[in-house]
Amino acid sequence: MEEVASYFLSNRIFIYMVIFAIFLGIEVISNVPAILHTPLMSGANAVSGVVIIGAIIVVGHAAPDNYWALGLGFLAVVLGMINVVGGFAVTNRMLEMFKKKK
Amino acid sequence: MSNFILEISYLIGAILFIVGLKKLSHPDSARQGNSIAAAGMILAIIATIFFHKDASGHGIGNLIWIFAALAVGTGIGYLMAKRVQMTAMPELVSVFNGLGGASAMTIASVEYFTNGSTAYGFLSVLFLSLVIGAISFTGSIVAYGKLAGKVKDISSNALTILNWILLAAIIILIIVAVFNPTILGGSGILWLLLLLSLVYGVLFVFPIGGADMPVVISLLNSLTGVAAAFAGFLYHNQVMMVGGVFVGSAGLILTILMCKAMNRSLLNVIIGSFGGGAVAGGGEKGEQVVKEIGITDAAILCGYASQVCIVPGYGLAVAQAQHICNDFEKQLESRGVEVFYAIHPVAGRMPGHMNVLLAEADVPYPKLVEMDDANDKLPNTDVVIVVGANDVVNPAAEDEPSSPIYGMPIIQAHNAKNIIVMKRSMSKGYAGIQNQLFFDPKTRMLFGDAKDSLGKLVSELKSM
Numbered sequence: 001m002e003e004v005a006s007y008f009l010s011n012r013i014f015i016y017m018v019i020f021a022i023f024l025g026i027e028v029i030s031n032v033p034a035i036l037h038t039p040l041m042s043g044a045n046a047v048s049g050v051v052i053i054g055a056i057i058v059v060g061h062a063a064p065d066n067y068w069a070l071g072l073g074f075l076a077v078v079l080g081m082i083n084v085v086g087g088f089a090v091t092n093r094m095l096e097m098f099k100k101k102k
Numbered sequence: 103m104s105n106f107i108l109e110i111s112y113l114i115g116a117i118l119f120i121v122g123l124k125k126l127s128h129p130d131s132a133r134q135g136n137s138i139a140a141a142g143m144i145l146a147i148i149a150t151i152f153f154h155k156d157a158s159g160h161g162i163g164n165l166i167w168i169f170a171a172l173a174v175g176t177g178i179g180y181l182m183a184k185r186v187q188m189t190a191m192p193e194l195v196s197v198f199n200g201l202g203g204a205s206a207m208t209i210a211s212v213e214y215f216t217n218g219s220t221a222y223g224f225l226s227v228l229f230l231s232l233v234i235g236a237i238s239f240t241g242s243i244v245a246y247g248k249l250a251g252k253v254k255d256i257s258s259n260a261l262t263i264l265n266w267i268l269l270a271a272i273i274i275l276i277i278v279a280v281f282n283p284t285i286l287g288g289s290g291i292l293w294l295l296l297l298l299s300l301v302y303g304v305l306f307v308f309p310i311g312g313a314d315m316p317v318v319i320s321l322l323n324s325l326t327g328v329a330a331a332f333a334g335f336l337y338h339n340q341v342m343m344v345g346g347v348f349v350g351s352a353g354l355i356l357t358i359l360m361c362k363a364m365n366r367s368l369l370n371v372i373i374g375s376f377g378g379g380a381v382a383g384g385g386e387k388g389e390q391v392v393k394e395i396g397i398t399d400a401a402i403l404c405g406y407a408s409q410v411c412i413v414p415g416y417g418l419a420v421a422q423a424q425h426i427c428n429d430f431e432k433q434l435e436s437r438g439v440e441v442f443y444a445i446h447p448v449a450g451r452m453p454g455h456m457n458v459l460l461a462e463a464d465v466p467y468p469k470l471v472e473m474d475d476a477n478d479k480l481p482n483t484d485v486v487i488v489v490g491a492n493d494v495v496n497p498a499a500e501d502e503p504s505s506p507i508y509g510m511p512i513i514q515a516h517n518a519k520n521i522i523v524m525k526r527s528m529s530k531g532y533a534g535i536q537n538q539l540f541f542d543p544k545t546r547m548l549f550g551d552a553k554d555s556l557g558k559l560v561s562e563l564k565s566m
Contacts, residue, residue: 003221003222003223004222007221007222007223011223011335014335014338014340014343017340017343017344017347018331018343018347021343021344021347021348021351022347022350022351023351024120024348024351025347025348025349025350025351025352025353025354025355026351026352026355028120028123028124028127028348028352029123029127029351029352029355029356029359030355031127032127032356032359033129034363034447034454034472035129035445035454035457035470036126036127036128036129036132036454037356037359037360037447037452037454038191038192038452038454038455038457038458039126039132039136039454039458040123040126040127040352040356041195041319041320041323041353041356041452042191042195043122043123043126043135043136043139044123044323044327044349044352044353044356045195045198045199045202045323045326045349046139046140046143046198047119047122047123047139047143047327047345047348047349048199048202048323048326048327048330048345048346048349048353049143049198049202049205049330050119050143050146050330050334050341050342050345050346050349051202051205051206051209051235051326051329051330051333051342051346052147052205053146053147053150053334053337053339053341053342054206054209054330054333054334054336054337054339054342055171055205055208055209056147056150056151056154056162056168057150057154057156057162057337057339058209058212058213058216059164059167059168059171060150060151060154060161060162060163060164060165060168061156061160061162061163062163062164062212062216064163064164066216068215069212069215069216070164070167072208072209072211072212073167073208073209073212074167074170074171075171075208076204076205076208076209076212077167077168077171077172077175077205078171078174078175078178079175079201079202079204079205079208080175080201080202080205081171081172081174081175081176081179082175082178082179082182082198082201083179083198083199083201083202083205084143084175084179085175085176085179085180085183086178086179086180086182086183086194086198087179087183087195087198088136088139088140088143089179089180089183089184090182090183090186090191090194090195090198091126091136092133092136092137093183093184093188094188094191094458095132095133095136096133097188097458097461097462098129098132098133098457098458098461098467
């Protein structure tokens with residue numbers, strides 16, 4: 001129990017942040033017209049590629065001779081980057097079509 | 103100082119994510135929103151590379167590895183996004199999402215071996231990131247397979263029960279692992295959790311019907327966000343946390359909105375697999391007959407109508423008929439016929455997918471009428487042409503409580519004066535249920551490939 005309490009106390013700012021972010025997410029999405037569901041989902045998908053930051057940190061702080069960590073970290077960066085670049089690019093492609101015939 | 107720059111960049115990055123997604127939810131600012139969110143991501147990545155320091159003050163090393171990986175990922179991601187057919191886009195989003203999950207899973211396992219901390223908080227966050235990332239990874243890949251038609255629906259009660267057992271096992275294992283990290287000796291528990299989660303991801307999506315894949319992808323997208331947020335907790339990294347949680351909650355809301363559009367609950371989608379053989383729904387269909395119509399008659403019917411409504415479905419997309427459909431519409435308009443498209447919220451493979459496809463074919467935005475408005479206009483419509491749509495015009499959703507789609511809002515094509523259904527064959531729709539509309543006395547069937555039929559209609563209209 002003490003562990004839990006101290007974990008909570010030392011991370012309480014983050015816990016606040018998480019809770020606010022949850023409400024923010026709900027608030028932002030709630031009034032979306034159906035035509036934008038697909039681009040929005042795709043855009044949100046690209047943002048979830050933010051996990052790449054963690055992957056960069058893994059590679060960046062791995063010992064230079066720890067090939068095991070480097071290799072997996074490298075893979076994680078590649079996967080995350082595909083998610084990010086592909087996600088934003090495909091969203092842009094969809095939205096481009098909406099714009100064209102204005 | 104560099105820490106200050108990093109934190110400020112993260113703050114700005116997080117704000118850009120939120121503003122970006124906010125703008126993405128309005129048609130006029132959507133494109134700008136996408137660019138803003140992308141700018142936030144670039145800022146966060148660059149700031150991390152140049153200003154991140156670990157606990158002992160070392161900056162980011164192994165830059166060659168990092169830049170090489172960024173270049174490879176950019177190349178692959180960009181090419182995939184550019185080359186994909188717009189019809190295959192839902193599959194692609196699913197694949198991207200799965201890769202994000204795989205990334206979270208990978209860094210969690212590396213962190214397990216390089217960090218070595220056994221603090222409860224650290225371990226629980228690490229295992230959650232690992233498990234959720236892994237489920238999202240294999241789940242998305244199976245969802246991709248289903249959308250691409252490579253994986254068949256398999257559902258049985260045994261599978262549902264097995265899934266619950268697996269899920270319970272994973273949760274119990276996480277709890278055990280947090281308090282007894284070495285219970286299986288060394289890293290055994292990590293591998294077991296990883297394996298179970300990967301298997302669960304597959305089995306979780308397996309029994310869910312293909313028609314429900316958009317909901318599943320949106321849910322998995324939300325899960326990847328949560329996995330990223332937990333990974334952010336590992337590094338006390340705010341931009342990962344805010345971005346991840348934000349996507350997690352936004353994705354969940356989007357998932358619920360999609361379920362609402364089909365009038366089903368999320369739990370119902372996940373547990374009750376759709377349109378299995380169990381539901382017969384209207385067993386006395388043996389004597390019903392369908393009436394066919396030829397190209398010429400169809401062309402005359404449309405050409406001399408005053409208002410025509412086109413109901414596009416995924417069949418139109420599969421046949422790549424959106425462009426010829428646009429020609430057909432123009433041909434009718436040149437004869438003074440008023441034409442509009444009735445778009446069901448879940449037409450296509452994802453909500454809004456049909457709008458994207460028709461926009462690609464240059465159909466003007468005001469011609470796309472949303473379901474409720476379309477239903478108001480339909481009783482005054484002379485001809486409804488259903489192109490490759492099925493379940494979204496099935497009247498059983500309104501008047502047959504035993505039907506699995508009962509309660510789903512539909513486009514009331516049956517209210518129009520005449521109905522032409524373009525279809526390859528009499529096969530059932532994606533939900534696997536029979537459609538009474540085809541047997542309606544006002545309905546004529548035009549069998550054949552949608553693109554082919556529309557092409558013939560266009561030339562017939564031209565010669566009229």
